[in-house]
Amino acid sequence: MRRPLPTVEQFVQGIRASDRVLLGQAITLVESVREDHQVLAREIIAELLGNAQPSNTLRIAVTGAPGVGKSTFIEALGMHVIASGKRPAVLAIDPSSLVSGGSILGDKTRMERLSISENAFIRPSPSGDTLGGVARKTREAIVLVEAAGFDTILIETVGVGQSEIAAERMTDLFLLLLLPGAGDELQGIKRGIVEMADFLVVNKADGDRVKLANQARGHYLNATHLLPPKPNGWQPQVMACSALENTGIAELWEAIEAFQKHTLATGFLQENRRQQALYWLEDSIEAGLKNMFYKHPAVKAKLAEVEVEVLAGRMSPTEAAERVIGILRY
């Protein structure tokens, strides 16, 4: 026999008291496909947002090609954040979870020190049918971890595709990790990703790679000077660090705090979050609308009918679409 779920009130109180078991359970509800779980998750979030305080959190996207050392970097940065009196939470958006149904990203075993710290919270990527679905779940999880008092939210992605765009749309700061001694061509990094970055950080600047790391830093420094200015008015910072040897991490965190101060002072951070919320509203509406539409039995039947005509070339897709939508005309 399964234990009954806690009530909304219990969840809300527990999360506010930073109870990590209840926090984890609430995120599981957000990720669940069960209708009753989703209703409960929405009620919890509604309650938590109802008394929202002005946020003093910072949401950071951390990305980079596989092998760049994201986990080690996040652990080093996370431990530094804890030492400076803050509480980091690590979430992830991993499109590979679409295929595997699971995810190694944010895997606690890869962040040994951070995962046992009382002041940190680590959660692997949700799985889902679509990247949009995965991203929407991660975004809801941000609300929950912030309500639980985590103030530095690190969103990890794999750095090779669309998940960076989703991560950028739910964070205040975009940090791209780079390897020493390899151009972005070789690192498989799309130019668009480089252009999104507020911080370009060459990791693994240690041992005999220090020189290469400085070369890479110089290369990206030049590259960023050629880019158009970012809407937030921030000149992208190019830095080097070694997560392994813990060098450059303190300087990076100082610069990140300067970024936060700058974007709070200009009001960009607040306005950006408002615009992001509108984006996710639209995104959620469209996903929900499609979901509702394609589930409708009459739509399914009509769609099957017109697809045959379209495949045979006897009906244009526009005409067929009009007939399917016609079912819902009101």
Added chain:
Amino acid sequence: MRRPLPTVEQFVQGIRASDRVLLGQAITLVESVREDHQVLAREIIAELLGNAQPSNTLRIAVTGAPGVGKSTFIEALGMHVIASGKRPAVLAIDPSSLVSGGSILGDKTRMERLSISENAFIRPSPSGDTLGGVARKTREAIVLVEAAGFDTILIETVGVGQSEIAAERMTDLFLLLLLPGAGDELQGIKRGIVEMADFLVVNKADGDRVKLANQARGHYLNATHLLPPKPNGWQPQVMACSALENTGIAELWEAIEAFQKHTLATGFLQENRRQQALYWLEDSIEAGLKNMFYKHPAVKAKLAEVEVEVLAGRMSPTEAAERVIGILRY
């Protein structure tokens, strides 16, 4: 007083007889935002598709960075196509028409010889609110020009963004034009675009640029050998030409005909068009669904209401989306 529009029957007969005035007028109906025009356009297309013959047309996407000489190239290729007994039509997808409300692409003045040929048809890019809208209109125009007996459809795009993906989804062959002596970095061409190409053609291989063109050809030859094989089983061809001096055009056309023969023989061309039709069906359904939804007065009212809450941070986008969609629950 305006003349009344021709009837569906007049349009259908006229287009089948290759009457270019009626053809142009029908495309204008497709592009119109007026409801009655759209109904008429759908009726015309439905009639034309009703008696569709197995298609022997070839749809070619032509793209490349600004300055690569697309118009001159299309004119040279088009004139060669005419000389070989075929009838080319030039259409365009230009996202800049979203901003300007007009388009210079496919501008007849830039294709002097082609535009006065009886055996060619040139139409500038439609304008529209969204790239998706512009692309859907161009796709409908393909049906019309093919019904009018044009058998070689050239879809021109600007080569720098999303419009290439739309063009790829409505064509059988993707041709990327390149400049001599500049890597794709410099030409502003995204790697994804290079990977889509069936033909990479270095244009302007004339005068003292012949050597540079051959170097560029070698560079792209190496690059394409590193790419994974295309689903159509075609090894991308890398060629050089001079549209200005009309060299390399005949060889290119011969290779294009080999491509057509190959993809027809394997059945890829036919199957690809079927899959494209399903893609455009889904695309049209989703566009139509959103359009219908956001026009609904109760949706508009509820959306305005929840947006205030979302912007104030008092309601999550998920909750707000649920409330807006709830209006239509059935």
